[in-house]
Amino acid sequence: MNFRNLARKHLQAAKKQIDLHDDSNLRYAALELRMAMEAIVYDRALSFKDEFPEKEYDTWQPKKIMTILIEIEPTTDKDSSLSVGIEELSGKPSQKMKHIGSEKVLSMKNLKDHYDRLGNYLHMINLRSFHRNKSTNFERMRGRCFEIFSILDSVLASPLFNCTLGTFSHIDCFECDNPIRKRVPSMDNDLGVEVECKNCKASYNLEPQGNGNYLWHANRQKILCGNESCKQSINIWEREVGLGKFWFCKSCGGKNTITYGLVFEPSAKIPE
Numbered sequence: 001m002n003f004r005n006l007a008r009k010h011l012q013a014a015k016k017q018i019d020l021h022d023d024s025n026l027r028y029a030a031l032e033l034r035m036a037m038e039a040i041v042y043d044r045a046l047s048f049k050d051e052f053p054e055k056e057y058d059t060w061q062p063k064k065i066m067t068i069l070i071e072i073e074p075t076t077d078k079d080s081s082l083s084v085g086i087e088e089l090s091g092k093p094s095q096k097m098k099h100i101g102s103e104k105v106l107s108m109k110n111l112k113d114h115y116d117r118l119g120n121y122l123h124m125i126n127l128r129s130f131h132r133n134k135s136t137n138f139e140r141m142r143g144r145c146f147e148i149f150s151i152l153d154s155v156l157a158s159p160l161f162n163c164t165l166g167t168f169s170h171i172d173c174f175e176c177d178n179p180i181r182k183r184v185p186s187m188d189n190d191l192g193v194e195v196e197c198k199n200c201k202a203s204y205n206l207e208p209q210g211n212g213n214y215l216w217h218a219n220r221q222k223i224l225c226g227n228e229s230c231k232q233s234i235n236i237w238e239r240e241v242g243l244g245k246f247w248f249c250k251s252c253g254g255k256n257t258i259t260y261g262l263v264f265e266p267s268a269k270i271p272e
């Protein structure tokens with residue numbers, strides 16, 4: 001069983017409830033549609049399993065998960081089509097591209113438009129609506145359930161799904177040798193990219209060099225032993241810097257502790 005199959009199961013169950021033409025069944029349809037939406041989004045998150053942050057595994061809200069996926073790959077939210085061809089000139093698109101297929105995705109807009117509204121269908125009308133003598137508009141609810149069914153049906157029928165193609169830069173971690181692979185912007189940006197080793201949490205800054213090439217800078221600094229007559233230095237990673245952290249110097253055996261410091265500079269104003 002995977003999330004995509006579960007999504008299909010819940011979508012079929014929703015269709016069954018919509019087709020019964022009994023208004024009281026629409027709430028069950030709404031529940032099934034919500035579960036189908038969640039399963040589709042979880043399935044996409046799993047397709048980014050190397051990049052999806054483990055600390056977000058407890059997140060269940062589809063919009064929150066989608067926001068994370070869009071941060072990882074800005075095109076996650078967009079329908080796409082895939083074509084391949086043999087390059088005749090290096091770096092130039094082929095003249096004969098073969099269309100492989102298209103991907104229809106569940107977009108952030110779909111989630112924003114429909115997910116919360118489906119949630120409203122699972123509740124009693126509120127006091128304000130009651131006060132205004134409003135009652136549940138089942139006709140509208142049926143229309144919306146059918147609209148959402150159609151969207152999810154076309155997403156689940158997509159011949160291509162969970163494409164996570166992208167440009168990657170990789171090295172072996174300077175600290176632990178663990179291979180690190182990082183998705184980088186397909187268009188050169190000047191901002192650089194931050195990346196962390198999943199194994200030892202060493203952090204790096206990727207500086208764009210043009211043409212999709214990146215220079216990896218380790219976020220570590222050489223720090224001299226605090227003993228002025230000792231010339232020993234160590235490399236400290238950014239993650240290791242913290243108040244009260246310490247190390248024993250290999251050369252003089254002394255203890256170096258990171259503390260807060262205070263720098264005072266006198267006023268530039270000349271006193272009267």
Ligand SMILES: [Zn+2]
Nearest residue numbers: 173176197200
């Ligand atoms: Zn590492």
Ligand SMILES: [Zn+2]
Nearest residue numbers: 225230249252
């Ligand atoms: Zn020392």
